[in-house]
Amino acid sequence: MVKLLAWLVAAYAISPIDLIPDFIPVLGYLDDLILVPFGIMLVLRLVPAEVIQRCRLHADAIS
Structure with a gap:
């Protein structure tokens, strides 16, 4: 449901x-x-919060 909302906001x-x-x-x-x-x-x-934290760690690992 959150993904749909994110897509709608972006659209x-x-x-x-x-x-x-x-x-x-x-x-x-x-x-x-x-x-x-x-x-x-x-x-x-x-x-x-865990998803945001995991994404931030992944972004730090890439850069």
């Missing part, structure tokens, strides 16, 4: 289709500035 971030179109002054960009970081924060909270 919304790169999608040309927005909840509120960008040509509407201020509100068009405001939805991107609020929804994308909120979605990332939500995904990070839902991923178990």
Whole structure:
């Protein structure tokens, strides 16, 4: 379920289709500035701590 949410957040971030179109002054960009970081924060909270730690160790080993 968390993977699906992560995919949805990523798709919304790169999608040309927005909840509120960008040509509407201020509100068009405001939805991107609020929804994308909120979605990332939500995904990070839902991923178990051990998975994040294991991924960080793997990233350190690669670099």
